[in-house]
Structure formats: structure tokens, C-alpha cells
Amino acid sequence: MDCSVLVIGAGVAGISAALHLADQGQAVTVVERDDFVGGHAVRLGCKAVDDCQRCNACLLPDRLHRFLNHPGISLLTRSQVLAITRAGRSFQARVQQRPAIIDPERCDDCGLCLEQCPAVEDGALRRPAWAEQRPTLAVDPAACLHFQDGRSSLCQEACPTQAIDFGRPDREMEIAARAVVLAGGFTPAPPDEKDRLGHGRVPNVIAALELEEMLRRSGRATRPSDGREPQRVAFVQCAGSRQRLSRNYCSRICCGYGLRLARGLTQRQGARATVFYMDLQSSGRDPDQFLAEAKRELELIRAMPGDVGPGPADTVWVEYQARSGQPPQRREFDLLVLNQGLAPNPDNPTFTEWLDLLPGQHGFLAEGPGVFVAGTAAGPMDVAESVLHAGRAAQAVMEFLEDKA
Ligand SMILES: Cc1cc2nc3c(=O)[nH]c(=O)nc-3n(C[C@H](O)[C@H](O)[C@H](O)COP(=O)(O)OP(=O)(O)OC[C@H]3O[C@@H](n4cnc5c(N)ncnc54)[C@H](O)[C@@H]3O)c2cc1C
Incomplete structure (x- = not known):
């Protein structure tokens, strides 16, 4: 798979950077490890009182909608980078994607799986924070009893559309890119x-x-x-x-x-x-x-x-x-x-090593040739700052790509 820019992380910063780049005609591939996009910002509550407190919780939905429907953006959820190397003036990444246990094409969101799941309180079945996202339900293998000891397949038995399949294999792919944006965010x-x-x-x-x-x-x-x-x-x-x-x-x-x-x-x-x-x-x-x-x-x-x-x-x-x-x-x-x-994302040292970057402050990330950092991957900032920071990173990517052309 070839793209012009590989964005790692689909929080508000990755989403904003991808939109900037795709709006300017770049083919963008976004790798997100979670089933759902939006990162931490999608989980924030509105803090308005009599009037708006400018907490930024509402900055995401419009961007999310555009991001999920943009023809220039290919999104790989449930995916992680296994390795990334410089290949001449470009980058080569090996990416592994977990299978969608609940097939979004078949699932009609009847909710019977939620009723049957004995580990639903532990988060074995998750819904996205934002209703427009597909799939509307996802299995978390870390909490699902089927993946602990094969004990429970009650959701699969209850599913009237046969959307649930625990046996689908992982998929691995190679992605070539001319620039990389690291937008893996922070950890609380x-x-x-x-x-x-x-x-x-x-x-x-x-x-x-x-x-x-x-x-x-x-x-x-x-x-x-x-x-x-x-x-x-x-x-x-x-x-x-x-x-x-x-x-x-x-x-x-x-x-x-x-x-x-x-x-x-x-x-x-x-x-x-x-x-x-x-x-x-x-x-x-x-x-x-x-x-x-x-x-x-x-x-x-x-x-x-x-x-x-x-x-x-x-x-x-x-x-x-x-x-x-x-x-x-x-x-x-x-x-x-x-x-x-x-706190810094625990993956930061791995990316620093793979991409031969200088260490950033306090464990956050610093940029290198062809490698750009967006949002809280670079250091603590709020949603509004992350959007601005991602816009600046995307602009720097555009200048880098034009210089290379
Ligand atoms: C308790 C709390 C309350 C907050 N309240 C507010 C508030 O009211 N207003 C405000 O403006 N800000 C608030 N913030 C800050 C806000 O959450 C951040 O500014 C915002 O989430 C930063 O977005 P981001 O995209 O940089 O990172 P994140 O939101 O962390 O998104 C990063 C994304 O990258 C993905 N990812 C990570 N590593 C990898 C990897 N190796 N491969 C693939 N994908 C990866 C993650 O799954 C995630 O989707 C709050 C933060 C906290 C902790």
C-alpha cells in the first residue's frame, strides 16, 4: 500500500493533521490502534454552565464527521505499527490489523449480544463515544471471556445476523510513505x-x-x-x-x-x-x-x-x-x-528508536527529517491547542513534500 503521508494515531490531533493534508490533495493513511477514533477528546463532557465555558469538548464532532467521510483518507483501525524504517528518502512501515470480531456490515445493532455477555460490565463489548461511528459495537479481547479461556460464546449464539466471528485472522501489510506524522497522543x-x-x-x-x-x-x-x-x-x-x-x-x-x-x-x-x-x-x-x-x-x-x-x-x-x-x-x-x-505515550521510546529521533522533553516526542509530531505526542496541551499544533505540523509536512518534489 502506498500513500503520501502516514499518520499514526486518530485522536483530535491525528484527525486534524490528516484533514489538513487530505484537503491539500495528499493521500493519507491513518493507523489507529483502537476500534474507534477520537482519542481522549471524544470522551470529554461539555462543561457549559449558563453560557459556554470554552472547554473545547465540541471541537471534535464536525472534524470527526469530515474525517470519516473524506475520500483522501484511508483509515486502519485496530492497527499497530510493528516496525517502521527509513527507506532512502521515504519510509516503510509494517502494520498489523486485528480482525473486526463484530462485522459492521452484518451487525444491525439489535443489542442482543449486550444482553447475553457475562462480562459486559468489564467492558467486553464497547460502544463508540460518538454515535456516528461504525461499527457501533466492538469486542475488547482483553476483557472478553472467550479470549481468556474460550468459555463464553453467548453473544455469537445470540446474534441473529451471524455478525460475530471469533476466528477471523490478523492481517499484516506494508505501507510506504513519503512523510510520517506521529500523533499517538498521551496517556493519563x-x-x-x-x-x-x-x-x-x-x-x-x-x-x-x-x-x-x-x-x-x-x-x-x-x-x-x-x-x-x-x-x-x-x-x-x-x-x-x-x-x-x-x-x-x-x-x-x-x-x-x-x-x-x-x-x-x-x-x-x-x-x-x-x-x-x-x-x-x-x-x-x-x-x-x-x-x-x-x-x-x-x-x-x-x-x-x-x-x-x-x-x-x-x-x-x-x-x-x-x-x-x-x-x-x-x-x-x-x-x-x-x-x-x-504523561507521555509509552510507545514513544520505540518510535524514537525506529526513526532515529532525538529524545523529546519529559518523554514526549521530537521531530526528525520527514517525521512530524502533532498534538499531545509533543507535550501537554488542550484540544484547541492540539488542533492548532496539528495544523502547523501538517503545514510543515506540505513544505517538506514540496522541497522533496
Ligand atoms: C482528565 C482530562 C480532562 C481533560 N479535559 C479537557 C478539556 O476539558 N478541554 C480540553 O481542551 N482538553 C482536555 N483534556 C486534554 C485533551 O484530552 C487532549 O488535549 C486531547 O485529547 C489531545 O489529543 P491528541 O490527539 O493529541 O491525543 P489523544 O487524545 O491521546 O489521541 C491519541 C490517539 O492515538 C492513538 N494511539 C496511541 N498510540 C498509538 C499507536 N502506537 N499506534 C496507533 N494509534 C495510537 C490512541 O488510541 C488515540 O486514539 C483533558 C485531558 C484529561 C486527561
């Missing part, structure tokens, strides 16, 4: 590496991405333990970021999304929100006004929790020291949200 920083903030240990302590997912699905925040709407919600900024030994950098975007999430819960659900922080980065088009509004609506406490534990009636207690020299204080909340940062 573990919110509680030191097991101090209660994630996974204390009920009703959740990571920010879990809250985003909740808001996207239902528009409301609820407590995982009992499904009730929380009245007192605390947020911890810089959870998993700015560690002395790992991720010793600021993820830049967490203050913006964290304060927007907190304001959203205050205004939409009437919750009282408290934000624990070290320092606050400016955010939005008018940062002073944004911060002034946040200070009016939220309780901002400049202290990081030292300890977190389970309280009565599934509450969460948070211990912190507001001023040095003072004894620690304890406060109770109904829900605690850990605002995690952005």
Missing part, C-alpha cells in the same frame, strides 16, 4: 501512584477522566457507591503530576479543565466545590476573569492533601495542612476527584 498520568489519595482504595474517590465520562454519558455527576448526586465535592489539582522522581513537569491544562468541572458541578447540580491546589495556571481567553469567577464560586485551598480515607455513609475524609506550623485539618466530602495530568 496515574492519579494516585503513591496510594495517598485513595483512588481504588476509598469508595467515591475517582479520577477526572471518570468524571468526564460520567458527564458525557448523563450530564450529571453521581457517586459510584450509591448513584446519588454529591453535595460536597473536592478536587485535587496536580494529582500524579509534578512528582520529584517522575513527571516532574506541569501538565498545563489540568487547572483549566479542573476549575471548569468544579464550576459546572456548582452551577448545574448545586454542589459545593472545594479545590485543593499548589498553584493555579492561567486558563481560557480571559484568564483574569476566569479566575475571578472561579474564586467567587469555588472554595480554593492552597494545600495538597496528606491523607485520604473512608468516612461514615461512604463519605471521603481529606486531611491537609492549610498553613505550615498549624495542625492538620480533616474535612468530609461526598466525592473526591483527582485531576490527573498528561
Whole structure:
């Protein structure tokens, strides 16, 4: 398979770069490892209150629609690059594609497989975050019982259109390209590496991405333990970021999304929100006004929790020291949200080695001859910045291709 540009990753950055390039007549192949496209941005919830908070969650759908229907873009989902090498002035990639276990041509989305699947709660069957995507259902082999020990084929037996087949083989292909765009994005920083903030240990302590997912699905925040709407919600900024030994950098975007999430819960659900922080980065088009509004609506406490534990009636207690020299204080909340940062994609070292790139800052990617980086693969940024960054990367690709011609 020949193309002019190979884009790796179909998050908002890969999608934006591919659209720029294809609009200018380039034949673009996009390799995405997931069943669905959109990356993390497609999972974000709208944070509008009385008016738009400019959280960027709505920047994706139009682009996704154009991307999925663009004649100049070939999309390979469920695919990963096995190797990529420079071949003279071009690149040669070996790509492996997992089979679609649910055939999108046959599936009529009746939902019987979901009813039968014993591991549906564990994510064995997934739906895309965005309804327009095809397929509308996909099997996750990591959670599906059939792939653990062959125990369950209940979905296959229930399927009235015989869309489900566990036996389809992988496919391998060679792709030649004149330039490569790395757009594999980020991985969410573990919110509680030191097991101090209660994630996974204390009920009703959740990571920010879990809250985003909740808001996207239902528009409301609820407590995982009992499904009730929380009245007192605390947020911890810089959870998993700015560690002395790992991720010793600021993820830049967490203050913006964290304060927007907190304001959203205050205004939409009437919750009282408290934000624990070290320092606050400016955010939005008018940062002073944004911060002034946040200070009016939220309780901002400049202290990081030292300890977190389970309280009565599934509450969460948070211990912190507001001023040095003072004894620690304890406060109770109904829900605690850990605002995690952005960590580099673990695949970055492999691409750096394959393509002989210089190491980027903090484990993110740097460019090399014919190799361009788009969005959070290059470092932490929000959706709007990722779109702009991808546009600039695509422009640089165009200049590179014209120079080579
Ligand atoms: C908790 C949280 C809340 C956020 N809230 C906001 C917000 O309110 N507003 C905002 O503007 N931003 C927000 N962001 C940031 C936003 O998610 C990012 O800016 C955006 O997702 C970056 O897009 P991307 O395409 O660079 O990366 P990603 O979204 O990470 O997409 C990368 C894509 O590449 C694919 N991929 C990765 N590796 C490979 C590989 N080796 N081969 C093939 N495919 C691969 C992935 O599957 C994915 O589809 C938030 C981030 C977090 C963590």
C-alpha cells in the first residue's frame, strides 16, 4: 500500500493533521490502534454552565464527521505499527490489523449480544463515544471471556445476523510513505501512584477522566457507591503530576479543565466545590476573569492533601495542612476527584528508536527529517491547542513534500 503521508494515531490531533493534508490533495493513511477514533477528546463532557465555558469538548464532532467521510483518507483501525524504517528518502512501515470480531456490515445493532455477555460490565463489548461511528459495537479481547479461556460464546449464539466471528485472522501489510506524522497522543498520568489519595482504595474517590465520562454519558455527576448526586465535592489539582522522581513537569491544562468541572458541578447540580491546589495556571481567553469567577464560586485551598480515607455513609475524609506550623485539618466530602495530568505515550521510546529521533522533553516526542509530531505526542496541551499544533505540523509536512518534489 502506498500513500503520501502516514499518520499514526486518530485522536483530535491525528484527525486534524490528516484533514489538513487530505484537503491539500495528499493521500493519507491513518493507523489507529483502537476500534474507534477520537482519542481522549471524544470522551470529554461539555462543561457549559449558563453560557459556554470554552472547554473545547465540541471541537471534535464536525472534524470527526469530515474525517470519516473524506475520500483522501484511508483509515486502519485496530492497527499497530510493528516496525517502521527509513527507506532512502521515504519510509516503510509494517502494520498489523486485528480482525473486526463484530462485522459492521452484518451487525444491525439489535443489542442482543449486550444482553447475553457475562462480562459486559468489564467492558467486553464497547460502544463508540460518538454515535456516528461504525461499527457501533466492538469486542475488547482483553476483557472478553472467550479470549481468556474460550468459555463464553453467548453473544455469537445470540446474534441473529451471524455478525460475530471469533476466528477471523490478523492481517499484516506494508505501507510506504513519503512523510510520517506521529500523533499517538498521551496517556493519563496515574492519579494516585503513591496510594495517598485513595483512588481504588476509598469508595467515591475517582479520577477526572471518570468524571468526564460520567458527564458525557448523563450530564450529571453521581457517586459510584450509591448513584446519588454529591453535595460536597473536592478536587485535587496536580494529582500524579509534578512528582520529584517522575513527571516532574506541569501538565498545563489540568487547572483549566479542573476549575471548569468544579464550576459546572456548582452551577448545574448545586454542589459545593472545594479545590485543593499548589498553584493555579492561567486558563481560557480571559484568564483574569476566569479566575475571578472561579474564586467567587469555588472554595480554593492552597494545600495538597496528606491523607485520604473512608468516612461514615461512604463519605471521603481529606486531611491537609492549610498553613505550615498549624495542625492538620480533616474535612468530609461526598466525592473526591483527582485531576490527573498528561504523561507521555509509552510507545514513544520505540518510535524514537525506529526513526532515529532525538529524545523529546519529559518523554514526549521530537521531530526528525520527514517525521512530524502533532498534538499531545509533543507535550501537554488542550484540544484547541492540539488542533492548532496539528495544523502547523501538517503545514510543515506540505513544505517538506514540496522541497522533496
Ligand atoms: C482528565 C482530562 C480532562 C481533560 N479535559 C479537557 C478539556 O476539558 N478541554 C480540553 O481542551 N482538553 C482536555 N483534556 C486534554 C485533551 O484530552 C487532549 O488535549 C486531547 O485529547 C489531545 O489529543 P491528541 O490527539 O493529541 O491525543 P489523544 O487524545 O491521546 O489521541 C491519541 C490517539 O492515538 C492513538 N494511539 C496511541 N498510540 C498509538 C499507536 N502506537 N499506534 C496507533 N494509534 C495510537 C490512541 O488510541 C488515540 O486514539 C483533558 C485531558 C484529561 C486527561
